[in-house]
Amino acid sequence: MGTSLNADAVSRNAAIDAFRAPAERASALLKATWPILRRITLDPWRITGMAAATLVLLRLQRPATE
Numbered sequence: 001m002g003t004s005l006n007a008d009a010v011s012r013n014a015a016i017d018a019f020r021a022p023a024e025r026a027s028a029l030l031k032a033t034w035p036i037l038r039r040i041t042l043d044p045w046r047i048t049g050m051a052a053a054t055l056v057l058l059r060l061q062r063p064a065t066e
Contacts, residue, residue: 037051037054
């Protein structure tokens with residue numbers, strides 16, 4: 001099918017996945033908890049403040065468990 005990746009490419013992809021996974025989880029959690037965020041069509045740079053405020057509210061509502 002495809003070609004196998006060399007060790008450098010595999011390491012790079014793993015690092016990218018490690019950075020991206022928490023952001024994707026946060027996005028999914030925000031959208032599930034605050035349905036209004038699913039309908040927003042603003043520029044991603046403009047929505048950053050709104051998403052940050054929503055994340056603060058979410059953390060106050062659901063404290064992180066360790």
